[in-house]
Amino acid sequence: MQTIASSQKIVVSSDGRGILSQAGGLLLIETLRVSGLGQGMSQALSRWRKPRSVHDPGKIITDLAVALALGGDCLADVAVLRSSPELFGPVASDPTVSRLVAALAEAGPTA
Numbered sequence: 001m002q003t004i005a006s007s008q009k010i011v012v013s014s015d016g017r018g019i020l021s022q023a024g025g026l027l028l029i030e031t032l033r034v035s036g037l038g039q040g041m042s043q044a045l046s047r048w049r050k051p052r053s054v055h056d057p058g059k060i061i062t063d064l065a066v067a068l069a070l071g072g073d074c075l076a077d078v079a080v081l082r083s084s085p086e087l088f089g090p091v092a093s094d095p096t097v098s099r100l101v102a103a104l105a106e107a108g109p110t111a
Contacts, residue, residue, distance in 0.1 A: 025066045055092040
């Protein structure tokens with residue numbers, strides 16, 4: 001059995017400090033990390049990463065999935081994640097997200 005440890009502990013309290021409305025997203029991000037799904041997405045979508053790009057296509061797609069899970073209903077709702085960089089790290093801009101989605105849609109079934 002392999003032990004997988006997180007570098008941060010998730011602490012739940014009712015003291016009213018550090019309240020985050022997107023705390024459920026942190027659990028999803030940790031699940032992606034621990035399960036290896038986030039890394040797998042990055043590897044699977046690596047051919048759509050441009051040579052000088054800053055954002056990983058796999059992370060962009062997982063950010064979209066987390067935004068949807070938090071109640072988002074359009075691409076621009078990744079802004080919810082962008083507002084909490086301490087939880088979600090760097091999040092791609094709306095135009096970057098749109099370009100990736102368009103490129104994947106254009107690739108069709110190969111994507």
